[in-house]
Structures are given as C-alpha cells and as structure tokens.
Amino acid sequence: MSTRAAARSDPAGIGTFIRYRALLLLGLLIRVACLPLPGTEDVNVWKTWSYGASTGVSTMYGVGGHPPERGVVIWGNRRTTVDYPPAALYGLGAIGRIYRIFDPSFTDSAALTVAVKLSLLCADALTCASLWMLMRRRYPDRIARGAVMLYWLNPATLMDGAVLGYLDPWVGALVMAAVAAADASSPALCGAAIVLAALTKAQAIFVAPVIAIVLLNRSDGRVRAALVASASGLATALIVLAPFARAGALPNVARGVASLLRHDMLSGTAANVWWIVTWLLRASYAVRDLGAWEAWTMTVRILGISRVIALGYPNPRPVAAVLAGAAMIWAYSRAWRAALPVALDAGALAMQAYFVLAVQVHENHLYLALPLMAAAAAARPRLDAPFAAMSAAFALNLFLFYGIGRGFPLPPRGFTVIDATVVLACLSVAAFVWHARRFSEQAASPAAVDLDRHAGHV
Numbered sequence: 227m228s229t230r231a232a233a234r235s236d237p238a239g240i241g242t243f244i245r246y247r248a249l250l251l252l253g254l255l256i257r258v259a260c261l262p263l264p265g266t267e268d269v270n271v272w273k274t275w276s277y278g279a280s281t282g283v284s285t286m287y288g289v290g291g292h293p294p295e296r297g298v299v300i301w302g303n304r305r306t307t308v309d310y311p312p313a314a315l316y317g318l319g320a321i322g323r324i325y326r327i328f329d330p331s332f333t334d335s336a337a338l339t340v341a342v343k344l345s346l347l348c349a350d351a352l353t354c355a356s357l358w359m360l361m362r363r364r365y366p367d368r369i370a371r372g373a374v375m376l377y378w379l380n381p382a383t384l385m386d387g388a389v390l391g392y393l394d395p396w397v398g399a400l401v402m403a404a405v406a407a408a409d410a411s412s413p414a415l416c417g418a419a420i421v422l423a424a425l426t427k428a429q430a431i432f433v434a435p436v437i438a439i440v441l442l443n444r445s446d447g448r449v450r451a452a453l454v455a456s457a458s459g460l461a462t463a464l465i466v467l468a469p470f471a472r473a474g475a476l477p478n479v480a481r482g483v484a485s486l487l488r489h490d491m492l493s494g495t496a497a498n499v500w501w502i503v504t505w506l507l508r509a510s511y512a513v514r515d516l517g518a519w520e521a522w523t524m525t526v527r528i529l530g531i532s533r534v535i536a537l538g539y540p541n542p543r544p545v546a547a548v549l550a551g552a553a554m555i556w557a558y559s560r561a562w563r564a565a566l567p568v569a570l571d572a573g574a575l576a577m578q579a580y581f582v583l584a585v586q587v588h589e590n591h592l593y594l595a596l597p598l599m600a601a602a603a604a605a606r607p608r609l610d611a612p613f614a615a616m617s618a619a620f621a622l623n624l625f626l627f628y629g630i631g632r633g634f635p636l637p638p639r640g641f642t643v644i645d646a647t648v649v650l651a652c653l654s655v656a657a658f659v660w661h662a663r664r665f666s667e668q669a670a671s672p673a674a675v676d677l678d679r680h681a682g683h684v
Contacts, residue, residue, distance in 0.1 A: 246371050253378040257347045257388040261340045264632045265391025272318055272342050272393065275308060277301040277332050280322025283315040284473040287482040294477040296485075302334065309485045310393075312466050313425035317396060321345055339391075346387040349395035353597050354378050356402035360409055361601055364566065373604035376613070377597050382620040386593050389630050394593035397427045402597050408440040409566065413451040416441070417458030425466050428486065432580055433594055435558045436573035443563065487586070490530040492542060494588040497623045497651035498581060500546065504529040505648045507537070526645045531585065546585040553579035553662075560669040567605040568669050574599035575665050578616060582658045589627050592620045606668055612661040619654045626650060 278286050278299035286308050288297030296307045308315065325341050326332060354374045361370035377383055387395040400423035407416035420437050423430035441451045470479050493500040505526045512521035535541055554576040561572035577595035581587055595616060603613040626647050629636045639646045 242368075242371075246375075249375055249379060253384075254347075256384060257350065260384070260388035261343045261347070262336050263343075263389055263391075263630060264339060265343065265389070266628050266631060268393075269339060269342060269391040269631075270304060271306055272391070273334065273338055274299050274301040274304045274306050275310075275315060276318040276322035276325070276338075276342065278322075279315045279319030280326055280332075282469075283312065283319055284469040284475060286315060287470070287475055287478040289473055289475045289478060291478070294481045296482060297478065301332070307485075308482050311425040311428060311483055312470065312479060313422050314393060314396070314427065316466070317345065317393075317426070318342075343388065343391050346391065346393070346395045349399040350378065350383065350387055352399040353395065353402050356399070356406040357597060357601055360402070360406040361604060363409060365605060369604050373601045376600035376604055380596060380600070380617050380621075382617045382624070383593075383596055385621050385624040386590055390590070390624060390628055391631070392590045392593070393427065394590055397423050397430050398594060398597045400426065401430055401433055401594060404437050405440060405570070405598075408437050408451075408455070411444070411447075411451070413441060413455035414458040417455030417460075418462040420455075421459035421462045422466070425463065428483065429577070429580070429591060429594055432554065432576050433573040433598065435576070436569055436598065439558070439561060439564075439569040439572070440566065443569075489586045490532050491528045492531055492534065492585055494528065494586060495623075495627045495647075496581060496587040496589050496591060497619065497626075497647050497654045498587060499583055499651070499655055500542065500585050500587075501526070501651040502648060502655070503542075505645065505651075507534065511537075523640065523643055524645070525639055526648060542585050546583060550579050550583040553583060557662075557665065560666065564669055567602040567609075568665070570598045571602035571606070571609060571665050571668065574602060574616075575661055578658050578661060582655055589623050592616070592623075596620070608664055608668060609661075612657065612664050615653075615657040616661060619650060619657050622650055623647075623654070 275286070278301065286297050286299055288295040298305050298307055321341055322332070325338055329335070329337070332338075354377060357373045357377060358370050361373045383395070386392050400419045404416045404419035404423065407413070407419060416437060420430065420434055424434065437455070438452070441455060442448050444451055467476065467479070470476050492504050495501075508526060508529060509521045509524070512524065515521075516524065531542060557572040557575045557579070561569045564572075574595040577592060577598070581592040581595075599609065599613045599616065603609040626637055626639060642649045
C-alpha cells in the first residue's frame with residue numbers, strides 16, 4: 227500500500243503524512259534560502275571550471291608535455307588548475323552552458339552562485355529519493371521516511387551543500403543510487419553510478435566495497451550481477467575518459483588528479499587526529515617565543531608535512547595510511563555477510579576512519595558517511611546516537627572554520643580557551659571510537675534478519 231493510500235485509510239496516518247510533507251517542505255525552503263549565499267572559496271573554483279568546461283573539457287588538465295603539463299583555466303582575473311576527476315567537469319560544464327543561455331558574457335553574479343548551488347539542491351533531493359527506494363524495499367514506510375529525514379534535515383548536509391557549496395551532494399546522489407540499484411537487482415545502473423561517483427570525487431572509492439557487499443550477498447545470480455556491474459562501470463569510465471584520450475591528455479588528467487595526494491598538510495582544517503598533532507607541535511615549539519599560555523591557547527593554523535619531516539619526525543603519510551586502511555579493512559570484513567544496515571554503516575565507518583585518521587583531509591571529507599549512516603541509523607536504533615554525534619561534529623567542523631561562507635564574520639574559536647577546533651577534534655576522535663564500538667556490536671548481531679524497528683513487517 228502506498229503512503230498516500232495508507233494515509234487515507236488511517237486517520238493517524240494522515241497526520242504522519244502531513245508532518246512528513248511539511249518537513250520535506252521545510253528542508254526545501256532552507257536550501258532555497260541558502261542558494262544566494264556565496265559559500266567558500268571553492269564555489270569560485272566551481273565557477274571558473276564551469277566557465278572553462280562550458281566550451282569543452284578535453285584540454286582543461288593540459289595536453290602533452292614531459293612531464294605532463296598542468297593546464298590553467300582562466301576566467302576574468304581568476305586562474306586555476308584542475309585537480310578533480312573528469313566527471314565533475316562534465317557536470318560543471320552543463321551548468322556553464324545553461325548559464326551562458328541567460329548570460330553569454332558569463333559574468334560573476336549571485337545568479338551564477340544560485341545556478342551552481344541549485345545543482346546541489348537537486349542532488350540532495352535525488353539522494354533522498356534513493357534512500358526512500360532503498361529502505362522502502364525492505365522496511366515499513368516509517369523507516370524509509372526516517373532515513374530521508376535524517377539526511378534531508380541534517381545540519382551537516384545543509385552546511386556542506388546549501389550553505390557552503392561543496393560538490394559532495396553530487397557524489398552522495400550517485401553513491402546512494404548505486405546502492406539502491408544494487409539492492410534492486412539493477413547491476414548495470416549500479417556499476418555506472420559508482421564509477422561516475424569515483425570520477426566525480428575520489429573519496430567514493432572508500433565506499434565502493436558497500437556496493438560489492440550488497441551485490442555479492444544476493445541470494446542468486448551474484449556472480450552475474452558482479453560481472454554486469456563491472457562491465458557497466460568499465461564502459462562508463464571509457465566513455466568519460468574518451469575525449470581526453472582523443473586529445474592525448476590522459477597523462478595530464480592523471481597528473482592533475484594525483485596532485486590531490488601531494489597536498490603538503492597534516493590536516494586541511496579537518497578536526498581529526500592530525501589536527502590535534504598540529505596543535506601539539508605548533509604550541510610546543512611556540513612556548514619559547516610566546517610563553518606557555520599564549521602558545522597553548524593560540525589559534526591553530528595548518529602545518530605542512532614537509533615541515534614535520536624537517537623537524538626530524540617520521541613521515542606521517544604512511545603511518546596515517548596504515549591506520550585508516552586497517553580501520554576500513556576491519557569494518558568491511560565485519561560486514562561482509564551482514565544485513566544491509568550493517569553494510570551501509572561499514573561504509574559510513576570507513577569514511578569516518580578516513581576523515582579522522584588520514585592526513586591531507588579537508589573539512590568536508592566526512593560527507594559520504596551521512597547518507598549511508600542515515601539509512602543504517604533509521605533501521606538500527608543503536609546507531610542513532612553515534613550518527614547524531616558524527617553529524618554534530620561534522621557540522622561544527624564546517625562552521626568553526628568557514629562560518630556561513632565568504633563575506634560573513636567567522637565564529638570565535640577562543641571561547642573554549644584552547645582553540646575550539648582542537649576541542650572538536652578530540653570529540654571527533656571520541657565519536658569515531660564510539661561509532662566503531664556500536665558498529666562492532668551490530669555486526670555481531672544476527673545478520674540474516676533485522677529485528678530492530680520493523681518487527682512483523684513482511
């Protein structure tokens with residue numbers, strides 16, 4: 227029975243139906259109100275890439291050279307190279323071409339900001355649609371509604387997309403479409419969606435094992451489904467990369483995207499283990515010049531990995547890679563034969579491990595954990611509190627470093643005496659440990675049948 231039909235047959239259901247629609251409308255109105263906000267400096271990067279991609283993407287990374295040259299995209303007085311994978315450029319190019327219809331001169335304006343951020347609103351809506359379809363296949367309407375609301379009205383999702391303008395919702399929409407397609411026996415769509423996600427932002431690779439778990443836990447046809455998904459993903463990658471191959475620019479694409487791995491920073495304003503290390507190193511070396519109080523309470527700035535090595539410490543990159551990789555392997559190994567919510571939560575925990583334990587992580591790189599854990603928490607009540615803690619820490623991480631975007635005053639970070647972002651980093655690490663414990667508990671529970679919030683549902 228549909229939600230609408232159930233509401234008509236049950237007076238109590240009418241109230242639930244109305245409240246659900248009202249909450250959907252509330253989330254939409256908040257997003258629409260935030261569209262004109264300028265966001266972070268990244269929004270200017272999207273605009274510049276959109277301008278360049280609107281006339282063609284194949285040369286944006288550069289063409290040829292030994293070593294491969296880096297292309298420079300110029301828009302007005304802005305100059306930037308490209309370090310995102312190619313699918314992001316196709317999306318931005320589509321926005322640019324549409325915007326040129328209304329403004330052929332491609333002037334920077336609030337309208338261009340709205341055009342870029344409107345795509346994020348649409349992506350959030352598509353993520354919610356995938357959450358609904360995924361959860362409704364297995365659970366009652368109230369569980370599916372819960373998953374949608376945990377994402378749609380989450381302060382962290384609102385901050386990441388609607389307020390600050392990161393492209394993460396594009397990836398979230400593709401990842402959740404891939405999960406829903408895998409669960410609905412549509413492996414071709416699943417393979418295409420997850421590859422497009424990885425070719426939009428590389429972090430999608432960390433949640434790809436969720437797709438494999440869902441496909442390989444099918445009761446029948448699992449090998450065929452995996453092969454179809456793989457073939458579809460390969461075909462999608464070839465189509466996306468074909469223009470660059472024709473232009474002889476594939477080495478340039480590889481060099482541009484690989485530059486993300488060369489960022490010289492312990493933590494790129496992510497409140498994590500390495501932000502705590504940044505504070506400890508900066509403060510301890512500043513005591514002699516500033517005094518103990520000033521050193522330990524000063525505002526923390528990004529610290530380069532090269533500087534850490536120059537001071538005589540080991541290279542933190544391999545250490546961080548081992549820590550984050552071990553946590554991811556542990557999570558996915560525990561979820562390999564588990565029920566869908568546990569598999570989804572394994573993906574969320576993997577993203578949280580990357581965010582908390584890896585170096586060179588930026589403030590928005592926890593995003594993909596949100597839609598995955600929203601679905602898991604809607605079905606498993608023991609995950610509610612860790613999900614709330616993770617969401618709150620993520621939203622605060624974005625807010626403390628970037629407020630509500632360019633042109634607005636930043637929130638003070640000294641109200642906690644020690645820089646508030648350091649306190650938040652400690653809480654973020656604690657939230658990760660708490661989440662890992664709850665995940666382990668859920669993974670150890672009976673995997674074949676979900677008994678949490680849907681007893682009696684057929």
